[in-house]
Every structure is written in C-alpha cells, then in structure tokens.
Amino acid sequence: MHYTCVDIKAIGYELPSHVLTSEEIEVRLAPLYEKLRLRPGQLEALTGVQERRQWDPGMPLSHGAIAAGRSALEQAGMRAKDIDMLIYAAVCRENLEPATACAVAQGLGLSDHVHLFDLSNACLGMINATLLVADAIEAGRIRSGMVVACESSRQIMDLTMEAMLARPTMETFTQGLATLTGGSGAAAIVLGKKDCGPSGHALLGGVVRNRSACYDLCIWGPDTGIPASAPMRMRTDAAAVLRQGVDLGVQTFRAFLETLNLDREDLHRIICHQVGAAHRETVLKAIGIPLEKDYPTFPFLGNMGTVSLPITAAVAAEQGFLQPGHRTGFLGIGSGLNCLLLALDW
Numbered sequence: 001m002h003y004t005c006v007d008i009k010a011i012g013y014e015l016p017s018h019v020l021t022s023e024e025i026e027v028r029l030a031p032l033y034e035k036l037r038l039r040p041g042q043l044e045a046l047t048g049v050q051e052r053r054q055w056d057p058g059m060p061l062s063h064g065a066i067a068a069g070r071s072a073l074e075q076a077g078m079r080a081k082d083i084d085m086l087i088y089a090a091v092c093r094e095n096l097e098p099a100t101a102c103a104v105a106q107g108l109g110l111s112d113h114v115h116l117f118d119l120s121n122a123c124l125g126m127i128n129a130t131l132l133v134a135d136a137i138e139a140g141r142i143r144s145g146m147v148v149a150c151e152s153s154r155q156i157m158d159l160t161m162e163a164m165l166a167r168p169t170m171e172t173f174t175q176g177l178a179t180l181t182g183g184s185g186a187a188a189i190v191l192g193k194k195d196c197g198p199s200g201h202a203l204l205g206g207v208v209r210n211r212s213a214c215y216d217l218c219i220w221g222p223d224t225g226i227p228a229s230a231p232m233r234m235r236t237d238a239a240a241v242l243r244q245g246v247d248l249g250v251q252t253f254r255a256f257l258e259t260l261n262l263d264r265e266d267l268h269r270i271i272c273h274q275v276g277a278a279h280r281e282t283v284l285k286a287i288g289i290p291l292e293k294d295y296p297t298f299p300f301l302g303n304m305g306t307v308s309l310p311i312t313a314a315v316a317a318e319q320g321f322l323q324p325g326h327r328t329g330f331l332g333i334g335s336g337l338n339c340l341l342l343a344l345d346w
Contacts, residue, residue, distance in 0.1 A: 001207070002260075005193050006134045007200030008344065009078065009144070011314040012071030013307070014064050014186040016053040025180055028161055032168040043180060048277025052183030052302030054154045061094050064150035064186030066107035072146065072188035073108070077198050080108050083190075085115040085133055085145035089125035090306050092152050093118060104148055115142070122334035123273055125149060125306040126187065127342065133191045134203055144192035151305040153182030181276055183302030187310040201328075206342040207259050209252040211244060244337055246286050252339040253287040256329070260343050264288050268326040269346070271316060273333055274298040274308040283331070295321045322346050 022043040026033060033040065044050055055064065065088060073080065086108075088101035099118040110116075115136075119129045126149050133145035160179040164172050194202065257263065270293050272280065277298070284294055295316035297308070304311060309332055316322045323346065330342040 001131070002205040003134055003138055003203045005195070006137045006203040007192055007194050008130075008203060009190040009192050009198065009200040010072045010075035011310050011317075012068045012073070012075055012188045012190075013311045013314050014067040014071065014150075015301070015311075016055045016064075016184050018054045018056065019051050020054055021051045022047075022049055022180075025157075025161070029164060032164050032173065035168045036170055036173060038173075043177075046177065046276075046278075047181050048280075048299055049181045049302050050299050052153065052181065052300075052304075054157075054184050055152050057154065059152075060103070061090065061092055061150040061152060061186075062100055062103035062107060065090075065100070065104045065148040065188065068150070068186040068188040069104060069108050069146060069148050072190045076190045076192075076200070078144065078190060078192070081111050082144050082192075083108075083110050083114060083146050084142035085136055086110060087117060087119050087129040087132060087145070087147050088149065089119045089121075089129035089147055090149035090151050091120065091122060091125065092150065092305075093120075101148075115145075121338060122336055123303075123305050123308065124332050124334035124336075124338050124340055126189065126310055127330065127332040127340050130189055130191065130203075130342070131206065131340075137191060137193055143196050144190065146188055146190050148186070148188045149306045150186035151307050152184045153179075153302070153304075154184065157182055178276075178303075181298070181303045183304040183308075185301065185304045185307045185311055187307035187314070189310055202345040204343040204345060205260050206330075206340060207252055207256040208338070208340045209248060209255065210339070211248045211337040246282050248337055248339050249283050249331070249333060250286050252341055253331075256341040256343070262327075262343065266327055267293065267329045267343075269316070269322055269328045270294045270331060271309060271313045271322075271328060272296075272331045274301065274312055275303050295319075317346075 093100045101116040121128050129147040136142045160176040297312045326346040328344045328346045333339045
C-alpha cells in the first residue's frame with residue numbers, strides 16, 4: 001500500500017500517575033516465588049521491565065482517550081470540528097455497546113457528521129485504524145481523522161496474580177509472565193491531508209502479513225463484558241510467540257522493503273511495538289537493524305498494548321531521538337498473529 005497525500009499531524013498521549021514496579025509485583029507473589037524457589041529480580045531479568053503504570057481503579061477508559069485526543073489536537077493546531085472520522089482502537093473498551101468512540105467524541109466535542117466506531121485487533125488496533133483513516137483521506141472521503149485508544153492493565157494483572165497464588169506452579173508462572181509486563185496508557189493520532197493545516201509526518205505506505213494458524217498462542221478472554229460472563233484470563237506461550245513472531249516479522253520486513261523500494265540503510269529510525277528485552281533484541285537482530293536505531297520504552301512503561309507504539313514514537317520525538325527528515329519505520333505486531341509495518345518521513 002502507498003500513500004501520496006496523508007500526514008500524521010500529531011501524536012498525543014496520557015500516562016497514569018500510579019507506578020507499579022516489578023519489585024512490588026514480586027513482593028505480592030512472594031508465596032509463589034518461595035514455592036518455586038525463584039530469586040527476587042526474576043521478573044525484571046526475564047523481561048527487562050522495571051516498572052509500568054496503572055490508572056486509578058474505576059477510571060473510565062474514555063477519559064484517558066479524551067485527554068490524549070485533546071493533546072493531539074493542540075499539537076496539530078486543529079480544532080475538534082476539523083475531525084471527520086474517529087476510531088477507538090484499544091483492546092480495552094468500556095462496554096460491548098455503544099462504541100467507546102461515541103463517549104470520546106462527546107468528550108472532545110466533535111461534530112455530528114463524524115464517522116464513529118470501534119476497531120479491535122489486539123496490539124495492532126491503533127495501526128490498523130491509522131490505515132483506515134489514511135485510506136479515507138487518500139480517497140478524498142474525509143480531510144482529517146483521529147485514532148484513539150486507552151489501555152488498562154490493572155484488572156488482568158490482578159486476576160493473573162491471584163491465579164498464580166491460587167495455583168503456584170511453574171506452568172502458571174510461565175503462562176502469566178507476559179501479562180505481568182502489562183502497562184497502561186492512552187494515545188491519539190491525528191491524520192490529515194498534506195495541504196490541510198500545518199505540515200506533519202508524511203505517511204509513505206506499508207505492508208501487512210498474518211499467521212492466523214498461531215491465533216491461540218496468546219489469548220485474553222473470554223469477552224469484553226465487565227463483569228465477564230466467564231472468568232477473565234490471559235495466557236501466553238511466550239516462547240512460541242517469540243519464535244513465530246520473529247519469523248513473521250522477518251517475512252513482513254522483506255516485503256516492506258521491496259514494496260516501498262527501500263534498503264535497510266534508508267531507515268534512520270525504527271519504532272517497535274514494546275514487548276520486552278528478549279523480543280526487541282531478537283527481532284532487530286533478525287531483520288538486520290542495529291539497536292541504536294530503535295527507541296525502547298518498555299523498561300519504564302511496560303507493554304501497553306495498542307498504545308505502546310504511538311506513545312513510544314511521541315516520547316522518542318520529545319527526547320530528540322526522532323528528528324525532522326528521519327525516514328522512520330513503525331513495526332507493529334499483535335496476537336493472532338498479525339504484523340503491519342509502516343514507513344514515514346518524520
């Protein structure tokens with residue numbers, strides 16, 4: 001896929017104030033650690049995550065998304081009435097219906113002509129939604145749009161730790177380890193035509209590949225109802241996800257370079273979905289990208305699902321890691337397995 005007239009105008013984000021360290025999690029899991037003879041520090045050693053954040057209990061997800069949306073609009077120098085499409089693309093939603101996008105639109109004060117809907121595709125949701133908005137802009141159906149998401153790890157992490165303590169086995173610990181890296185946050189991406197408003201970061205195109213035979217390697221369910229109709233759980237075969245994900249990532253990256261007529265050296269910066277240390281090092285080595293071209297946030301923010309990649313890009317820009325003129329790759333991968341790579345001129 002290729003784009004000729006679409007900019008990412010701004011990326012806004014909001015982070016919770018409550019910080020949860022890996023050390024605090026291990027204190028809570030002390031009975032499990034004692035039974036399995038695990039040494040303190042294993043969680044950080046295995047994942048590279050030192051801390052992550054959580055929203056206050058009961059905070060509506062739309063509130064985080066609204067705050068991120070306001071930040072993105074302000075950065076873009078745009079008004080709420082400029083937005084023609086809003087997609088809420090988080091794994092976490094407030095209700096089965098109506099769409100959480102409706103609550104966000106009301107909070108932002110969007111016009112009544114705006115296309116509003118939710119989209120869900122594990123950790124790729126925001127990037128998938130970005131392409132839908134970009135397609136609508138490229139086709140001339142809209143002039144600008146916004147993608148928002150707010151993820152909360154509090155409930156699933158609490159349930160996972162309770163399950164570990166109730167059944168303190170190595171299998172339970174291994175299947176729940178990835179869940180303990182979970183962080184919370186909210187993000188918003190504003191897109192528009194290049195000739196509409198201030199200049200932004202040109203979206204060049206992208207490539208998507210999937211490996212749906214691996215759909216059951218990471219499952220969070222059973223549904224999005226709160227309370228759920230069956231016990232909420234999340235299990236991850238981390239080793240298989242890494243193995244299959246790396247293989248899929250390499251396949252997708254080759255297609256990405258070919259489709260966009262790029263060499264590895266043409267990419268000045270890489271922004272990846274944030275999983276953990278092993279995933280980062282293994283993926284980047286497999287596709288031949290030096291670590292110094294990538295900006296990690298997982299050590300202090302954890303894996304924030306759909307908002308991990310956009311928040312990382314925003315933080316990287318704030319810190320001067322992303323500079324105007326950098327040809328940048330967004331590398332997204334999510335349960336399913338699905339992989340989507342985008343190229344931008346930052």
